[in-house]
Amino acid sequence: MRKLITILLLTGVIALAHGQDNGDQAGDPEAGGSSNGGQASLRGLTQLDVTKKADAFKRIPKDRSPYVSDYVYQPPLIPHRIRGYEISTNANKCLSCHSFKNARDAGATKISVTHYGTREGQVLSDVSPRRYFCLQCHVTQSDTAVLVENDFKRVDSLR
Ligand code: HEC
Ligand code: HEC
Numbered sequence: 001m002r003k004l005i006t007i008l009l010l011t012g013v014i015a016l017a018h019g020q021d022n023g024d025q026a027g028d029p030e031a032g033g034s035s036n037g038g039q040a041s042l043r044g045l046t047q048l049d050v051t052k053k054a055d056a057f058k059r060i061p062k063d064r065s066p067y068v069s070d071y072v073y074q075p076p077l078i079p080h081r082i083r084g085y086e087i088s089t090n091a092n093k094c095l096s097c098h099s100f101k102n103a104r105d106a107g108a109t110k111i112s113v114t115h116y117g118t119r120e121g122q123v124l125s126d127v128s129p130r131r132y133f134c135l136q137c138h139v140t141q142s143d144t145a146v147l148v149e150n151d152f153k154r155v156d157s158l159r
Helices: 002-026
Strands: none
C-alpha cells in the first residue's frame, strides 16, 4: 500500500514539473515562445502569445449634454451611447443624425465644415473620406481609473 502511495505521489510530482516546464518554454523566446519580459503593459502581464480575456464593458452614460472641451480643436467627446451604431460602406449611423441634412430634425450638433475638407484643402459636397470613420477621433467617455498617471490641465481659455 505504501509503495503504491509513493508511486502515485512521484507521478504527481513528475506531472507537475512537466507542466511547469511547458509554462517556462512558452515564456522563453529562445525556446520558440514569446515573453513579456516581466513588463506589465496596458494588457497586464499577459504573455504575448496569449490572448488576454476581454475587459468588461465600461459604463457609458446613456445620454447627457455635451462635455466641455479640454483644448482647442479637440474632437468633442460623444455624450451618448453608441453601441451597435454601424459605420460601414453601406451605412453611417452617426451621419443619420449629425449630417448637415439630418442634424436639425435629430436635434444633434451638425458636423463642422472641417469634415468636408480633403487632405489637399479641397472642400467636398459631402463628408470627406478621411472624416467618415467618426470613431477614429471621437470617443465616448466614462468615469474610470486613469490608465497612465498624468497632470494634464485644461487650457484656461476653455474654462
Ligand atoms: C439618434 C441620433 C444620433 C446618432 C445616431 C448619433 N448621435 Fe451623436 N448626438 C446626438 C445628439 C442629440 C447629441 C447631443 C446634442 C446636444 O445636446 O447638443 C449628440 C452629440 C454628439 C457629440 C457631441 C457634440 C458636441 O457639440 O459636443 C458628438 C461628438 C457625437 N454626438 C458623435 C456621434 C458619433 C461619432 C456617432 C456615431 C457613432 C453619433 N454621434 C451618433 C444624436 C445622435
Ligand atoms: C480626423 C478626425 C475626425 C473624424 C474622423 C471626425 N471628426 Fe468630428 N471633429 C473633429 C474635430 C477635430 C472637431 C472639432 C473641430 C472642428 O470642428 O473641426 C470635430 C467636431 C465635430 C462635431 C462638433 C461640431 C461643432 O460645430 O461643434 C461633431 C458633431 C462631429 N465632429 C461629429 C463627427 C461625426 C458624426 C463624424 C463621422 C462622420 C466625425 N465627426 C468624424 C475630428 C474628427
